[in-house]
Amino acid sequence: MDQNDITLNQLQNEVNDWIQTIGVRYFSELTNLAILVEEVGELSRLMARKYGDQSFKSGESAEQIPSEIGDILFVLTCLANQMGISMQDVIKSTIQKNTKRDLNRHKNNPKL
Template identity: 85%
Template sequence: MEPSEITLNGLQSEVDDWIQTIGVRYFSELTNLAILMEEVGELSRLMARNYGDQSFKADESADKIPSEIGDILFVLTCLANQMGISLQDAIQSTIKKNTKRDFNRHKNNPKL
């Protein structure tokens, strides 16, 4: 059976349900920010080894990259939930802002 697609609102609800039933409670916002930075660091390490000049350690592989991205999304969702921020609204606002700001910027960039 194929997993169903999840919306951003559904993601926020699913993470909240998990926190309430399995995670007991949210960590503080500051703790979750620190965890988010840790997860970004773990992704950065794998990216540097897979796409950069470093080599993998014996217990590392690029296969873990999707898991690290998932960890980042999970913790970011926790933070959004804690602060009452809709990820849907946030990304729509960001796309609108970037579109207005960059409408011709990249088209006219000879480096691209």
């Protein structure tokens, strides 16, 4: 791991520190869920233009995609922090669940 890389635990701490010092406080969980959906919609709009059939509007570009992914990760981290959920723990659990469920599923999929 590069020394500039951060763990998910460090990410959660960094976002929490930002909220406490700059953001004043967390928005409510419901507000953050609405913001998360909004950010996913913004990413979807850009993806539809880059990879789908729509063209970019004035002022939009595919170069905004990383920023939208960052916004999604930030708000998702806020939600995890608010609910006392360790992102490190849940991603490990999710990978284990998916591995058990899909161990041979994708290998045996003729569509892939």
